Amino acid sequence: MEIVAVQPVVALIAGILILIVPRLLNIVVAIYLIVIGLMGLFPGYFAGGVPGAG
Numbered sequence: 001m002e003i004v005a006v007q008p009v010v011a012l013i014a015g016i017l018i019l020i021v022p023r024l025l026n027i028v029v030a031i032y033l034i035v036i037g038l039m040g041l042f043p044g045y046f047a048g049g050v051p052g053a054g
Contacts, residue, residue, distance in 0.1 A: 007036075010032060010035065011032075014028045014029075014032055
């Protein structure tokens with residue numbers, strides 16, 4: 001699955017969780033930012049390609 005396809009799903013799940021339990025906002029936002037940051041730093045691991053292959 002491509003990163004582009006994962007981001008909308010993550011955003012949808014996060015939005016639903018925040019609507020159900022507003023106290024989860026800090027945790028959901030923190031996890032989302034960490035995941036997006038890791039995808040940006042290590043694109044090879046999340047794109048299904050070989051890391052470091054260019």
